[in-house]
Amino acid sequence: MTRKHLVILQPSGRRGLVDEGVSLRAAARELGVEIESICAENATCGKCMVLVEEGRFEKDNLHSKREHLSPVSEDEKAYFARRPKLLQDRGWEVGQVRLSCQACVLGDVLINVPEESRGNKQIVRKSATQREIEIKPSIRKYYVEMEPPTLAHPHADWERLAQGIEAAMSLVRRGEENLPKAADLSIDYTVLRTLAQTLRDGEWKVTVTVWQDREVLRVQTGYHEDSFGAAVDIGSTTVALYLCDLRTGEVVAAESEMNPQIVYGEDVMSRIQYSIEHGDGLEKMHKAVIATLNKLIKQAIRHCEEGRRPDEAIPSQQEIASSRYRAPRTASPLGNDVTSDDIFEMLLVGNTTMHHLLLNLPPTALGHAPYVPSIHKAVNIKARELGLQINAAGNIHVLPTIASFIGADTSGVLIAEEPHKQDENWLIIDVGTNAELVLGNRERLVCTSTPTGPALEGAHIEYGMRAAPGAIERVEIDESTLEPRYKVIGEEAWNSGRVKGICGSAIIDVVAEMFRAQILDGRGRFRKGVQSERVRDGGNGQEYVIAWAAETSIGRDIVLTLKDIRQIQLAKAALYVAARTLLNQMKLERPDKLILAGGFGSYIDKTRAMLIGLIPDLPLEDVYAVGNAAGDGARIALLNLEKRREAAEVARSVQRFELPTDPEFQNQFMLALNFPHMTEPFTHVAHLIPHHQVDPMAEKLMKK
């Protein structure tokens, strides 16, 4: 039997076992990643270049990269020998860079497919929604004209400038109270160092950039208006950066990348563990995310230069229906000449572990009881202290954390959704690998978190994949024939396109549809005696065939296995009991509204999610998917200084509850594994399954 090796492809995160001896390019295709080639794999076009990365896997240790690939062939050597400049420009060495049509897999490898070699671009699902944000900037620019110094008036440069700023401020902001005086202002040390030259070069006419009416971050000769900021959402899996025009709030570029820390562990717990087990683990993961942020900044700047539009946000039906959302602003003409010096602030959110790794704080105490972060309150740090390549004097602001597993991302969600300003009780669920839940109103807010595993994002599912071309995103099953219809990302028509796998939204669909079509029973078991060639024993248990091999680009049947179904059951039970815990705390039967935050919430089918009990049973019109609310919160706090103060207050006031671990809770959890959950009336989508009856075993449990 042929040996198999693990191949992981960055930045997509696609991974899988491939046969020993296949070329990297073939392996990548098999895993759903297209790599360019126009020379028919003759080692002459160079379009298929990939980088062999080093890294460590959670379970499998990756040894020397060279042993795990065939040696560099003569053809490859010849190709690279003809292009010394290409290697030199990028700082690559032969062996680190390979032609993927030539290099063959001999062991486990981690491969990076550079942008230029990718056959199809990934769809960025985390894209800033367009929402109305009142702009109350922390960054303001003032044009200042000064009298040049004379022997009679030889005041120092800074004092002269500060006087000028005071005058300009009181002119521009006439009527505002508490405007700062010259003596209240300070100047960043690095800016002071070049001040004398700048004032003289500008012949005493300059534009100053002032942060929080307090500190001068930049002095430029002449008149300038541009100022930019970056809102960043550091997810465990994806890092998304929105470059914003601080005057208009407009997103001028949206960039995202895989979180590079994924090679040190897929979820937060394994990254915490990695930092505990490796002396340099924290430093490595910190540097990795800083490098990625710097890369995203560079990309965003380049895209602005190219005048490219950011990836368009696709508003969901719910977003459009909700009165809380406005139509996108008319974008101003792009093609701005943005430089890193024009970016004065970066506002970041992320879960508490991402927060700690970003700030190089040891996450050790986050990983075990009593689960304590190093800091709750928001952090302001000079960009140069963190090595982030915006303006060196610029400010890095990270929103407050609430608890070990309720991070700055939740602070972002809170100021974006504002449950603390509502009379109604809202339940907000932000679903990722971990789910954070907040419940309450203007009187009181409670929160908790629960691990849901990566299944809802399409990971750890046999044919799961991220939302990308070739992924099935919607599935329906005919009740009588048990035949599926599916929709593939990038295809207009149903049941068309070459299928590579199924992404999160479709996984929910399949499970719900299998339940509705009575392929599965209420406990998630395959019913006996179902007559369909789609239902079969796959060797490792029963499975349902969604697409036949002939319909795919991978040449294998794409199925949902019993194991996959268990993953979904575990995730939805975890979500359910977390929500129930909070509702009990607030003495509520159900919330008035349900807000689904996170990219995931935008793509799932609400009805089907409710059908399997993944989300609480509510009138459908009270369920809102708001997209990446954490990222929106970052953008809001970037543009509105008051919202940072609000974040601090809300984060401080929200009460956190640990999920209980007593037997009663275990019982609840067991019940919640069923479709739908078994402990409550089930009304709002019950009509979809008229034949539904509670499993007698579950009923028995419920009655205890």
Added chain:
Amino acid sequence: MTRKHLVILQPSGRRGLVDEGVSLRAAARELGVEIESICAENATCGKCMVLVEEGRFEKDNLHSKREHLSPVSEDEKAYFARRPKLLQDRGWEVGQVRLSCQACVLGDVLINVPEESRGNKQIVRKSATQREIEIKPSIRKYYVEMEPPTLAHPHADWERLAQGIEAAMSLVRRGEENLPKAADLSIDYTVLRTLAQTLRDGEWKVTVTVWQDREVLRVQTGYHEDSFGAAVDIGSTTVALYLCDLRTGEVVAAESEMNPQIVYGEDVMSRIQYSIEHGDGLEKMHKAVIATLNKLIKQAIRHCEEGRRPDEAIPSQQEIASSRYRAPRTASPLGNDVTSDDIFEMLLVGNTTMHHLLLNLPPTALGHAPYVPSIHKAVNIKARELGLQINAAGNIHVLPTIASFIGADTSGVLIAEEPHKQDENWLIIDVGTNAELVLGNRERLVCTSTPTGPALEGAHIEYGMRAAPGAIERVEIDESTLEPRYKVIGEEAWNSGRVKGICGSAIIDVVAEMFRAQILDGRGRFRKGVQSERVRDGGNGQEYVIAWAAETSIGRDIVLTLKDIRQIQLAKAALYVAARTLLNQMKLERPDKLILAGGFGSYIDKTRAMLIGLIPDLPLEDVYAVGNAAGDGARIALLNLEKRREAAEVARSVQRFELPTDPEFQNQFMLALNFPHMTEPFTHVAHLIPHHQVDPMAEKLMKK
């Protein structure tokens, strides 16, 4: 004729022309610097090692160091080959380090004589005076015990600590108003990074160091009391550092070094010029002074470890007489285990050029009209931003500058002497290569500055040298025999010891005594027909022999030349017109008190200085020498936070005047070259020269 080459010896600053071919050790001895040797110059003891430095001289460019010395001899090679570890430990290379008994001078060279090779140690004249300082610290320590976090109370580490600090503060400082709340406190980012570990290592019992009731600079496990700060006076020639115990104010170590920037120019103007002419000039001078400060910090720490007393301050008669000075505190037992992490603040003063070079601010605009500094107000910068090796989170505070040539040193003098709190009018003169003058009282203060040249410090004087063993420090001349008596530093008796040169205080003495003994006339010319073998033509004009070759260690007659006398005349005329300008501004005939600041002021003979018109004509009891008042001001501001605010206010209120350049002023200057000055009554020391009569030529000028 033998060729001569310039040899400069660091850190003493001794310099001079020596014959080509002499050994470095012989050259050093000739220039008054003893280098150890116990092997009779056989290249075996290694005691005479010196370092060949690179550098640039104001006028002579120094070429490659190797061409200017004989090649490394076989004996030297053999010596170093036997001691690889010695070189390795210090990072020296053969060729850079030489045995000074072997290396012969073949061109101009700059040599550093390491401490261990020095035959006699330099006396540090700039030593902190002991004065009563009210301690109002910017640095406070608090011992904090916390409840460990639990699942029920899992607050973050920082919030837990901040609560603890608030509690500890309100306990320790009961009754004080405006104590900060936990939410007002912040923590240095680098300290936050290790906070989680420290709290747990300390089992929730820690000592925190808080800066200005605002920011936590350090967290240590357990109970600690020590905190230190450094007060630094950066002179153009000497950098002096006083390491102080911040609890008691005690100076636990006093260190000084030559200012390394001296190789880029002796005075501030030539250093400004160097920075203009060389792209990397500013950077070089900045790095040089930072390196010296770091060296001084290390030395101070080492001396504390060794339990050595700092060099004792020698209080002058005036200091002891003045009621404003108190006896030194009883020193606490030394031998403290100080580490750089225990040093939380460094408070610096220096003239405006030193201020700019320290902060890496371009001094260009300081050097030409209208003479504008980059900043007046005091600067606070994190130690790590400047690369100063105290606690990385510690604060660097530089006192405010007043004008281009009235710097942070004058701010220091002001808060040390407090003229702004007096009813009387005080004239404060701080004499160095440049002199700063402040005049006034609590109603109004005016100030100006004037270059006086280095003559008053013993430089640019034929046999001038710094105050060190072998230097003549006092001279008297018998009126009838014209024979001198002299006192040598390090010798008890008069006319004893091997003479190497004359230092600043003795130079004033000789000129005054030559005038009193009628060797010089009122215009500073050698009188005709004086009968003494001491008075002779030296080839380059007339000169007076102070010590015959046989009395010296350099084997040459030590003389004062006509050229030397002119240097003193220029310096005293400059001082005189500057003082006159201020007195005119204040509409005063003379001040009520004269305060001489600067090390120089402590060592000159007041009577003789008044005799030649170097200082204004006042009752002797109204003249005070206060030593290094700028350094004292630094120490005061280090220990007393309110004094920093006071410095800011005074520096802002003092009015600066440029010295005029009109013909009337030129005339005044010409008259002031005379002994004493010619434009005013001369009363308080006139009895010492009953035979004195005004030069008819000068009288004529005065009557115009």
